[in-house]
Amino acid sequence: MTRRLLLSYLSLTLLVVLGFGISLGVTYASDQRQRAQRLFERETAVLADLVEQDIRLKDYADLPRLASEYARLSDGRVLILDRRAKVLASAPESTTAALSDGEQRDLMTALAGGRATNMRESLTLGVQVFSVAVPAASGGTTQGAVHLAAPADEVTEAVHRVVVALAVLAFAILGCVAGIGIMLARWTIGPIRALENATDRLARGTLDTPAATDIGPPELRQLAATFNHTAKRLQLLVDQQRGFAADASHQLRTPLTALRLRLENLEPDLAQGGQANLDAAIAEIDRLADMVEQLLSLARLEEEGVTPAVVDLDNIVAGRVAHWRALAAEQGVQIAVAGVPPGEVMAVPGTLEQILDNLLSNALRVAPPASTVTIDRRRLGRAGHQAVVGDVLLHVTDQGPGMTAEQRRLAFNRFWREPGAPAGGSGLGLAIVARLVQASGAHITLNDAPGGGLAAVIALRPAPTATVLSRLGQYRARHARHALRERTPATTASR
Helix, strand or coil: HHHHHHHHHHHHHHHHHHHHHHHHHHHHHHHHHHHHHHHHHHHHHHHHHHHHHHCCCCCCCCCCHHHHHHHHHHHEEEEEEEEECCCEEEEECCCCCCCHHHHHHHHHHHHHCCEEEEEEECCCCEEEEEEEEEEEEEEEEEEEEEEEEEEEEEHHHHHHHHHHHHHHHHHHHHHHHHHHHHHHHHHHHHHHHHHHHHHHHHHHCCCCCCCCCCCCCHHHHHHHHHHHHHHHHHHHHHHHHHHHHHHHHHHHHHHHHHHHHHHHHHHHCCCCCCCHHHHHHHHHHHHHHHHHHHHHHHHHHHCCCCEEEEEEEHHHHHHHHHHHHHHHCCCCCCCEEEEEECHHHHHHHHCCHHHHHHHHHHHHCCCCCCCCEEEEEEEEECCCCCCCCCCCCEEEEEECCCHHHHEEEHHCCCCCCCCCEEEECCHHHHHHHHHHHHHCEEEEEEEEEECCCCEEEEEEEEHHHHHCCCHHHHHHHHHHHHHHHHHHHHHHCCC
């Protein structure tokens, strides 16, 4: 916006400067030309009066001197003709009678008793000249004509000097306006910048830093006050939401646990055929407890301080596979790890473990016996290029029934469950996964797996090269210190 304001100031100033400058330059140039023309007209008329009697008396002896004198004064060319257009005198003496068509027309006008003043291109002088032709007449009888061709260089140079001065002045004015415009733009934009910073803090979750309400025009101050009121109310609503989710989750744990114990204690008193109903009730209690835990996880995700950092994806995958492999074996399902170890990636610490736990739990819930759940790792980034999201891909693929396109679109909604899904789910697992992935600055999609099943694809950003090299250097340093410590006791013993 600063550039737009500055551009507006400069555009308006440039428009005014050009308007005044061009009009002033044109007026000055026209005035200078008219003054020069009037001056040359007077000089030519004076010369015509001086030579009229000599031409009438045919006393031509003094004409060359007069022509030379006026040619010297005007730094141009002078021609004196009789009524038959015969050249009686010319100066300089080397000047021929070669005239341009325009100059010849001017002379014909003068010989006819009129006056002609124009700016023309001179063939003999080779420059723009003031062409002035005046009749030498007395008593209404034209005895001859005087033609003066004076260069317009001085007038042109004077006009050029003024134009250059106007241009320099215009640039100076634009420079001053630019400096003043920058200060005005910054002064104008300052309150907006402050409000923008407050809005950015609000977007990042920092709601306790109000926007300044004592700077800027009254409209912006009122806007800042309204923004602070909105942020304060939003802070209250968020705090209430977080408090309700956390308190409800915590408070529900105790009665759910007590209810499960009471149901288990009823087992000896059950009549025949009641065990199935008891088991179903206990399963629903477990599902409700799991839902409460997941709601608590969602509430924790809304807390501040979730910033992506460097985590070791290889160690995380190995740890989660070891954790779930025993449960998968009980179901007759194998967990396989494929692909090339991608190394370190950027994620919120602790989120990748929860993501893999939820995805493996869902995969094992739908995986048929004797099938395989595959975790495939791929690194697509190229050396020397900036790391971006998608350079590391993590696939979790099962061989279950899969999902339709519409089901995959709805799968990340809270409390959504696939029709016909096995009992025990809460509909929050994939919603939590999506929130964890978003917090880590990554992306997740659900695709059809080749050969049937579902493939969850997580696109991650690898750790910066400098970070990897730094960690490698730290590892080598630790390894060197460890080796040194191992060698030191042996050296001491040998002594």
